[in-house]
Amino acid sequence: MTILVFGSINMDLVARTPHLPAAGETILGTQFSTVPGGKGANQAVACARLGSATQMFGRVGADVFGAALLQALRADKVDVSAVTTTEGTSSGVAIIAVDDAGQNNIIVVPGANAAMDAADVQRLQHAAAGARVLLLQLEVPMPSVLAAARAARAAGLTVILDPAPAALLPAELYPLIDVLTPNEVEARMLVGFDLDAPPAIERAARQLCERGVGRVVIKLGERGAYFVDGTSSGYSPAFKVNAIDTVAAGDAFNGALAAALAASQPFATALRWASAAGALCTTKRGAQDAMPDRAAVEQLLRLQPAAAA
Ligand code: ADP
Numbered sequence: 021m022t023i024l025v026f027g028s029i030n031m032d033l034v035a036r037t038p039h040l041p042a043a044g045e046t047i048l049g050t051q052f053s054t055v056p057g058g059k060g061a062n063q064a065v066a067c068a069r070l071g072s073a074t075q076m077f078g079r080v081g082a083d084v085f086g087a088a089l090l091q092a093l094r095a096d097k098v099d100v101s102a103v104t105t106t107e108g109t110s111s112g113v114a115i116i117a118v119d120d121a122g123q124n125n126i127i128v129v130p131g132a133n134a135a136m137d138a139a140d141v142q143r144l145q146h147a148a149a150g151a152r153v154l155l156l157q158l159e160v161p162m163p164s165v166l167a168a169a170r171a172a173r174a175a176g177l178t179v180i181l182d183p184a185p186a187a188l189l190p191a192e193l194y195p196l197i198d199v200l201t202p203n204e205v206e207a208r209m210l211v212g213f214d215l216d217a218p219p220a221i222e223r224a225a226r227q228l229c230e231r232g233v234g235r236v237v238i239k240l241g242e243r244g245a246y247f248v249d250g251t252s253s254g255y256s257p258a259f260k261v262n263a264i265d266t267v268a269a270g271d272a273f274n275g276a277l278a279a280a281l282a283a284s285q286p287f288a289t290a291l292r293w294a295s296a297a298g299a300l301c302t303t304k305r306g307a308q309d310a311m312p313d314r315a316a317v318e319q320l321l322r323l324q325p326a327a328a329a
Pocket of ligand 1: 184203238239240241242243244245258259260261263266267268269270271273294295296297298299302
């Protein structure tokens, strides 16, 4: 496998209602759907759709959601042979209510994701020899993220960390990261000040770099992304698309970044792929369903070479 993804696998349970229920209130919803999610699984699907051989490391519960989540990953050609089923806990779920005004309430229950430990890191270690890139996020316990980064670094992989959802990182994690990809909210959490204007964005990226990260890429939504490494820095402009749903744009971005780096593309090219995949993801509803395939990314790169330059 070329890309290893160590992270969360969730089922999103989405109910639509005219209004969100108050405490103690029971209301009738209008629609219900189950949608595979979890940042780890989303990023794995993003990589696989772009044609990278991708293996997932994670856990599901011994319930109907676990089986469906594995099936969804297999359908996208993600290798799930190292995903284990944990007895005595549920699969990770996000229980989401969305009202007619688009407001939502979300309860995330990590379930089996919270059981990720040294055994999962050991499975990762066994697969590391043939791989190029490790993708990490923060929806599984921090000690396992740290141990996975250490194992991958020792095996010579490129380590990409998406520090989402926003959380502080242990100091020893930074030097194990080749590419750190916060969005503005996550970057603010890490540096402790608002990224309200370009000087603040640039200062935040520099500060994170100084903590030992190889490269920092701050994802700026429709304003693109800002990157810094030891020798260069700059903005990677966003592609112009008709955005209807920005859910999982960051996951598409990270998956494509990994796919391009695993294919030995130069960093500037990898950023273009990532920006194109992030933009395309916003043109469709959903998370894993919205991940673009390789043909779509290549077409956007051809159509908007200026945005990609
Ligand atoms: P996250 O989903 O982690 O909050 P962003 O919203 O910044 O991350 O999106 C990730 C990337 O996807 C951006 O850096 C950008 O390249 C692309 N992207 C996001 N929203 C848009 C948009 N409306 N138009 C074009 N590209 C977008």
